[in-house]
Amino acid sequence: QQPVQSPQAVILREGEDAVINCSSSKALYSVHWYRQKHGEAPVFLMILLKGGEQKGHDKISASFNEKKQQSSLYLTASQLSYSGTYFCGTEINTGNQFYFGTGTSLTVIP
Amino acid sequence: NAGVTQTPKFRVLKTGQSMTLLCAQDMNHEYMYWYRQDPGMGLRLIHYSVGEGTTAKGEVPDGYNVSRLKKQNFLLGLESAAPSQTSVYFCASSHDLAGADTQYFGPGTRLTVL
Numbered sequence: 001q002q003p004v005q006s007p008q009a010v011i012l013r014e015g016e017d018a019v020i021n022c023s024s025s026k027a028l029y030s031v032h033w034y035r036q037k038h039g040e041a042p043v044f045l046m047i048l049l050k051g052g053e054q055k056g057h058d059k060i061s062a063s064f065n066e067k068k069q070q071s072s073l074y075l076t077a078s079q080l081s082y083s084g085t086y087f088c089g090t091e092i093n094t095g096n097q098f099y100f101g102t103g104t105s106l107t108v109i110p
Numbered sequence: 111n112a113g114v115t116q117t118p119k120f121r122v123l124k125t126g127q128s129m130t131l132l133c134a135q136d137m138n139h140e141y142m143y144w145y146r147q148d149p150g151m152g153l154r155l156i157h158y159s160v161g162e163g164t165t166a167k168g169e170v171p172d173g174y175n176v177s178r179l180k181k182q183n184f185l186l187g188l189e190s191a192a193p194s195q196t197s198v199y200f201c202a203s204s205h206d207l208a209g210a211d212t213q214y215f216g217p218g219t220r221l222t223v224l
Contacts, residue, residue: 001169003154025169030209041200041215042153075183091209098209099169100145100153 001026003090005101012078012108022088023070029065031071032089035082036103042087045073054058078108112136116201119186122222123191131186131219133201141169141204142184142190143213146197155202159184160207191223 003024012018022031029047046055051066058086059076071090075082088101117132140161145153155168157176165176169193173195174186184203186224188195202213 005135032209034213041217042213043215047210057192076168089153089213091207093135098155102150102152 001092001097003088003101005086005088005104007104008102009079009105010107012106014110015077015081018075018078018106019072020073020086020088020106021077022072022090022101023068024035024090024092026092027062028066028069028090028092030091033062033064033071033073034087034089034100035083035084036087037068045086075106078086078106080108080110082106083108111214112221114201114203114214116199116216116219118218118219119217122224123188123210124224125192127191128187128189129191129221130188131199131201131221133203133216134182135185135201135203135215136182136185136205137205138181139203139205139214141207141211142178143202144174144184144186145200145202146170146195147200147218148197155198156186176187191221193223195221196223197221 032047033045036042048064056062062073064071087101115136143158144156159178162181177185201216204211204213
């Protein structure tokens with residue numbers, strides 16, 4: 001039930017781009033993205049509620065491909081503040097079947 | 111607004127001891143959740159509540175009990191702690207169902223069971 005994220009870890013230089021993928025073996029009804037800095041609580045980034053939806057703010061955006069049961073998070077022109085672990089959360093069917101992925105560690109270096 | 115708060119922040123238990131973790135939210139949210147986070151495993155849902163007086167099992171409920179006697183509080187209990195319950199515990203709340211709404215997380219409780 002837990003979605004699979006890839007890659008597990010990525011190291012970037014400031015200004016580089018990254019893509020984090022989240023895939024599920026089950027049909028998805030929504031996808032959330034959260035970022036967690038070391039020793040802190042996860043913080044909400046965005047939610048995608050329907051297939052084909054794309055969202056973004058600042059230089060972080062995401063897409064939701066309902067047919068492929070996957071979502072991707074795009075980070076462009078990365079900044080040092082983007083470092084952290086990114087989690088996708090997926091709603092399977094309706095109701096409260098909500099699962100987080102195992103996370104992707106992103107490190108941005110100067 | 112304090113948001114979501116958790117008590118305590120750290121705790122060390124011996125195997126077999128019991129304890130209760132307290133989560134409080136001041137956002138008038140209906141839905142509350144308890145997760146555990148282990149290295150490489152992400153966040154896994156233990157129990158959740160869709161309103162005062164209601165609770166339901168999540169993905170990994172064994173060894174835990176919960177209660178939601180007041181809307182703003184969600185308690186997580188360990189009756190007989192085991193080393194496998196060493197983890198970081200996060201409480202979260204949301205206005206609507208988890209899949210449709212933002213979850214706001216507390217700062218976490220780091221629990222070690224010896």
